[in-house]
Amino acid sequence: MRIALISDVHGNLVSLEAVLADIDQQKVNEIIFLGDAATLGPQPHEVLGRIKELGCPCIIGNHETYLFKPALGQAYMRGTQWFNDVLSWCRARLTPEDYKFMRSFQPMLKVKLEGESSLICFHGSPRRHTDNILATTPPQELNDMLAGRRATVMACGHTHVQMMRQHMGALIVNAGSVGMPFEQMPFGERGPRVMPWAEYAIITSENNTISVDLRRVHVDMNAIKQAGMEARMPGTSDWLRNWISITELLNQI
Numbered sequence: 001m002r003i004a005l006i007s008d009v010h011g012n013l014v015s016l017e018a019v020l021a022d023i024d025q026q027k028v029n030e031i032i033f034l035g036d037a038a039t040l041g042p043q044p045h046e047v048l049g050r051i052k053e054l055g056c057p058c059i060i061g062n063h064e065t066y067l068f069k070p071a072l073g074q075a076y077m078r079g080t081q082w083f084n085d086v087l088s089w090c091r092a093r094l095t096p097e098d099y100k101f102m103r104s105f106q107p108m109l110k111v112k113l114e115g116e117s118s119l120i121c122f123h124g125s126p127r128r129h130t131d132n133i134l135a136t137t138p139p140q141e142l143n144d145m146l147a148g149r150r151a152t153v154m155a156c157g158h159t160h161v162q163m164m165r166q167h168m169g170a171l172i173v174n175a176g177s178v179g180m181p182f183e184q185m186p187f188g189e190r191g192p193r194v195m196p197w198a199e200y201a202i203i204t205s206e207n208n209t210i211s212v213d214l215r216r217v218h219v220d221m222n223a224i225k226q227a228g229m230e231a232r233m234p235g236t237s238d239w240l241r242n243w244i245s246i247t248e249l250l251n252q253i
Contacts, residue, residue: 001114002027005121005175005201007034007157008061009051011041011090012179014223015198016050019178022217026202032109034157034175035061035123037102040239041179042231044090048098060105061123061158062130067091067102076130085234110151113205117152124158133172134185135163142167152210153203160192161185162199162214173212175201181216183244194243196221221245 004023009016023031031054038044040063051058066073070087077083108126111119125131125145133145133156146154146167155173161184162176176199183193202213221243228236 001029001205003203004028004031005034005155005203006031006178007175008036008160008177008180009047010036010179011038011044011047012224013043013046013050014227015179015219016047018217018219019198019200028202031056032121033058034121035059036063039063039087039090042227042233045093045095045098048101052101057109058105059109059121059123060107064102064105082235089233113152115208117205117210119153119155119203120149120151121155124156132159134159135165159185164212164214171212173201192242196244
C-alpha cells in the first residue's frame with residue numbers, strides 16, 4: 001500500500017498540479033489531504049475545486065477554520081492587517097459549493113496499513129490544529145500534543161517544513177507544504193522565506209516494512225509569479241518577494 005500525503009496548498013494551483021503530476025508516476029493507492037487548501041495564495045477557488053476532483057479524504061486545517069470564523073484567524077495572527085485583508089479577499093472568491101466541500105473535512109483520520117500497522121493523519125496535532133510539531137519539540141511536549149494517540153506512523157502538516165522523527169517507536173512525519181514550503185520554522189525576524197519547489201510525502205507499507213519518502217517536486221516559478229500578479233490579491237508584492245531563487249539558495253551554502 002502506498003499513500004501520498006499532501007498538505008498546505010494555500011491557493012497555489014501551479015504547485016498542486018506539479019505534485020499531482022508526480023504522484024501520477026508513483027503508483028499510489030490513495031491520496032490524503034492534510035489541510036490548509038485555499039488561503040494566502042492566488043487561486044483559492046481553483047485549488048479547492050481540484051482537491052474536490054480527487055475525491056480523497058481531507059483533514060481540516062486551521063486556515064479552513066479561519067474561512068468559517070475569521071475572528072479566530074485575526075486573533076491567531078494578532079490582528080495583522082495584511083492577513084485580515086487577504087483572508088477577506090479569499091473568502092470573497094469562494095462559492096457556496098466551496099464552503100460545503102470544506103465542511104466535509106474531518107479533524108483526524110486513522111488508516112489501517114499492512115498487518116498490525118496503522119497511520120493517523122491530522123493537521124497540527126491530535127490536540128489542536130495550530131500545534132507545531134518540529135524536529136526539536138521536546139518529547140514530553142510532543143506527548144502532550146499527541147494526546148494519547150498512538151499509531152505506527154503519525155502524519156501532519158501545518159509547519160510547512162518537512163520532517164521525520166522517531167518518538168517512542170512511532171514515526172512522526174510532516175509532509176511539508178505543496179504551495180508554500182518554508183525555509184525554516186519558526187521564521188525568525190525576516191519572516192517566512194519560501195523554497196522554490198513543492199513538497200509532499202509517500203508512506204509505503206509492504207511486506208511488513210514501513211518506509212517514508214519525503215519528496216520535493218520542481219515547479220514553474222514563472223507560472224507561480226504570473227498567477228500571483230494576475231490575481232491581484234492584497235500584499236502580492238510581499239508574497240512574491242518571499243520566494244527564494246535556486247541561485248540564492250546555492251549562494252547560502
